[in-house]
Amino acid sequence: xxxxxxxxxxxxxxxxLNVPRPIAVELDAQGFPFAVDDGDxxxxxxxxxxxxxxxxxxxxxxxxxxYVEVILEGGGHxxxxxxxxxxxxxxxxx
Amino acid sequence: xxxxxxxxxxxxxxxxxxxxERRRPExxxxxxxxxxxxxxxxxxxxxxxxxxxxxxxxxxVSQSIGLCxxxxxxxxxxxxxxxxxxxxxxxxxxxxxxxxxxxxGRVFVGADGLEGLYGGPGxxxxxxxxxxxxxxxxxxxxxxxxHRPNKGKREEGRGKGAASTNRxxxxxxxxxxxxRFPLPGGGVGWAxxxxxxxxxxxxxxxxxxxxxKPGDAVIVSNGERRTFLASQPVAVLPVSSDTxxxxxxxxxxxxxxxxxxxETALVSQFGSEGGRAWQLxxxxxxDPVTGQERPEPIVAAIDFPAPVADRIMLAHTLxxxxxxxxxHPRRIGWRVHVVRVRATxxxxxxxxxxxxxxxxxxxxxxxxxxxxxxxxxAPPSGAVEHLAVEFTxxxxxxxxxxLFARDASAAARAGRRRALHTAAHEIQTxxxxxxxxxxxxxQPWSRIPERRYALIDFEP
Numbered sequence: 001x002x003x004x005x006x007x008x009x010x011x012x013x014x015x016x017l018n019v020p021r022p023i024a025v026e027l028d029a030q031g032f033p034f035a036v037d038d039g040d041x042x043x044x045x046x047x048x049x050x051x052x053x054x055x056x057x058x059x060x061x062x063x064x065x066x067y068v069e070v071i072l073e074g075g076g077h078x079x080x081x082x083x084x085x086x087x088x089x090x091x092x093x094x
Numbered sequence: 095x096x097x098x099x100x101x102x103x104x105x106x107x108x109x110x111x112x113x114x115e116r117r118r119p120e121x122x123x124x125x126x127x128x129x130x131x132x133x134x135x136x137x138x139x140x141x142x143x144x145x146x147x148x149x150x151x152x153x154x155v156s157q158s159i160g161l162c163x164x165x166x167x168x169x170x171x172x173x174x175x176x177x178x179x180x181x182x183x184x185x186x187x188x189x190x191x192x193x194x195x196x197x198x199g200r201v202f203v204g205a206d207g208l209e210g211l212y213g214g215p216g217x218x219x220x221x222x223x224x225x226x227x228x229x230x231x232x233x234x235x236x237x238x239x240x241h242r243p244n245k246g247k248r249e250e251g252r253g254k255g256a257a258s259t260n261r262x263x264x265x266x267x268x269x270x271x272x273x274r275f276p277l278p279g280g281g282v283g284w285a286x287x288x289x290x291x292x293x294x295x296x297x298x299x300x301x302x303x304x305x306x307k308p309g310d311a312v313i314v315s316n317g318e319r320r321t322f323l324a325s326q327p328v329a330v331l332p333v334s335s336d337t338x339x340x341x342x343x344x345x346x347x348x349x350x351x352x353x354x355x356x357e358t359a360l361v362s363q364f365g366s367e368g369g370r371a372w373q374l375x376x377x378x379x380x381d382p383v384t385g386q387e388r389p390e391p392i393v394a395a396i397d398f399p400a401p402v403a404d405r406i407m408l409a410h411t412l413x414x415x416x417x418x419x420x421x422h423p424r425r426i427g428w429r430v431h432v433v434r435v436r437a438t439x440x441x442x443x444x445x446x447x448x449x450x451x452x453x454x455x456x457x458x459x460x461x462x463x464x465x466x467x468x469x470x471x472a473p474p475s476g477a478v479e480h481l482a483v484e485f486t487x488x489x490x491x492x493x494x495x496x497l498f499a500r501d502a503s504a505a506a507r508a509g510r511r512r513a514l515h516t517a518a519h520e521i522q523t524x525x526x527x528x529x530x531x532x533x534x535x536x537q538p539w540s541r542i543p544e545r546r547y548a549l550i551d552f553e554p
Contacts, residue, residue: 014548017533040213046317054541063542073315074215075100075205075294079543092543093210 020090025080033068033080038091047071069094097382098192098204102222103291103299104182109199110175111139112287114168124166125149127158131170131445132472138170169475173436173444182284185225189218192385194296202296204383215292219311227285285309294319296381297374301330320377324350331371337364349375392485394419401440401477408478409466415483416458425485429454432487435465438480445474454489518552527551 021038028034032051035044049069056063064084071077079092106112111128115121125144127137137158140149147162158165179198186193192204208218290311291302298319302312305326314322326349328341340363346352352360352375360368373379394415402408412435419425434448449464521529530552537545 014534014536014550015531016544017547017549018544020544038213040217043214044317046315056541065542071316072214073317074209074292074313075316076209076214 018093020081020092023080023089023091025082025089033070033089036072036080036089036091043073043076045070046073046075096192096204096385098190098206098385099294099380099382100205100208101293101296101299101383102190102203102205102219103296103303104186104201104203104222104226104288105291105300105303106199106284106288108139108141109179110170110172111141111168112199112284113175113178114171115141116178117174121166121168125162125164126166126168128168128170129155131172134169134475169441169443171442171444172446173438176436176446182226185228186222189222189225190385192383194383194385200300202299202383204385205292215313215315216311219290219292219313222290223285223288223311226288293322295379296383297332297379298323298377301326304330320353323375323377324348324353328352328371328375331374333364333367333371337367337371340364352376390424392419392422392425393482394422395480395482397480398478401479403474403477405469405473408474408481409462409469411481412465412469412483413458413462415481416461419483419485420456420458420461425456425488428488428490429456430461430485430487431489432485433461433465434484434486436482436484437474437478439474439476440479441476443475445478447472450487522553 024037025033026035026037026042032048033045035042037043047070049071051066051068053066054063062085065081066084067079067081069077069079077094079094080089081092082089111126114126114128121141123143124141125147126141127144127149128139130136130138135154137149137151137153137155140151144158144162144165147165149158149162149165153161155167158167175198179195183193183195183201186201186203190203190205190208192206194202194204196202203222205215205218209215212218212221287308289303289306289308291299291304291306291314292311293299293302293314294316298314301323302314306312328338328346328349328351330349331338331352341347341352344363346355352371355372357369357372360372362368364371370379396411396415402411415435416433420430430451431454432448432450434446437445439445447465447468449468451461451464453460455461518530531549532552533547534550535546536548538547540546
């Protein structure tokens with residue numbers, strides 16, 4: 001990370017990092033991801049490292065996500081999550 | 095020092111010979127051999143066409159001409175091969191910051207994090223193929239993304255018998271735990287001849303590259319690495335020829351045979367080499383790609399007014415060039431670890447000798463000694479027109495020089511910071527907006543990953 005330059009921060013010039021991208025996910029019988037397809041071809045899940053759930057911001061627009069940290073075929077280390085409200089899966093860097 | 099567990103191996107077999115073919119395309123279809131840089135009476139590399147005619151590496155020139163009268167012999171030009179390889183490394187540096195050259199024509203590229211930038215392994219390999227095709231080409235030419243005309247002709251010429259062989263090959267490929275695909279190629283680029291392998295660790299990526307056809311890539315997924323390795327011959331193991339021979343005598347022919355044995359049995363039979371072989375064969379070895387920051391070399395060179403063949407004169411010039419290079423301000427506080435001497439010869443060939451000093455030194459005679467030994471044992475094959483000495487790697491100075499070393503290190507850091515600020519200003523002035531960003535913490539404690547950090551324009 002670069003040293004802070006002490007220049008005043010301007011929120012309108014902030015660009016989000018690690019924005020989740022929608023992805024098609026195939027689930028196995030237990031409901032865990034079995035394969036993913038981000039439009040460039042299907043890749044199977046080699047290993048599931050960890051799974052967790054968050055329920056946040058219930059006081060405004062609730063965020064409910066089911067996260068799964070996985071290793072994909074070829075060695076890619078990614079985090080997948082399902083937006084439980086929208087029933088949509090996303091991919092993100094760990 | 096940067097390292098990466100995921101590795102891509104880029105391999106161009108017979109790299110020096112391929113360099114000659116790229117320089118003189120008429121050689122491609124002829125039986126060709128390169129003479130050895132250390133003994134020009136013997137062959138160093140042999141093209142597949144010449145090999146089919148019985149010509150072998152290490153043969154004398156007269157033996158090879160006897161077997162193949164149409165053989166074209168090329169004088170070695172090690173400086174040119176080195177430049178071409180450096181060009182490949184430079185192009186790969188645009189794809190990944192972790193580059194580890196293994197030998198001429200074989201390099202490992204760290205692939206950790208590249209999937210986030212380019213997509214899956216296939217996409218990363220295609221990017222490498224494209225970059226090498228476009229930027230890794232020498233002589234300023236650019237590879238086109240056209241299909242391969244030669245390959246097309248071969249396909250047309252095949253009959254029905256060949257089609258059934260193809261079907262058999264496809265069947266056998268489906269059973270392999272790997273995926274393979276052609277790389278984006280060009281008629282004149284390296285993409286035609288290079289092979290790429292993808293896997294976890296250098297060994298798996300190297301074995302994958304050896305299984306790829308020219309211009310193709312093989313991906314070994316992490317989950318399938320053991321299945322992939324099991325069917326490979328023991329010849330892929332980086333052990334001595336004696337160990338290979340003994341393994342064959344004991345009936346150990348594949349990596350599955352090695353992995354089936356207890357590790358202790360291999361250690362007791364082959365020593366530490368056996369233990370390493372077991373780890374590699376079982377897919378347990380953790381051999382990440384390690385990239386090193388390469389300092390800009392310090393070079394001192396001279397153009398002779400008339401070509402010089404006298405060895406005493408060359409040795410004296412070597413001393414003077416080393417003295418001149420040692421006086422370079424960037425060398426102060428550092429000892430020389432790797433030195434290289436390059437010569438351009440009268441008839442267009444070249445000569446090169448290098449040495450890695452076991453005890454890095456800042457003394458002329460210590461640095462010159464191994465180079466003079468090479469000059470005596472394997473002198474240039476012709477008169478020298480241009481001679482250059484390069485210091486390419488350095489070690490910190492001795493205790494009494496540490497003070498200078500720290501100064502040099504601090505000065506280098508300050509210099510880098512100044513250069514960064516100047517570059518940022520220049521970009522902002524030219525493009526009217528800053529194109530550089532830096533990462534800031536927004537909600538580093540957040541359970542929602544995309545809220546933790548953000549990018550903001552870098553304004554020095």
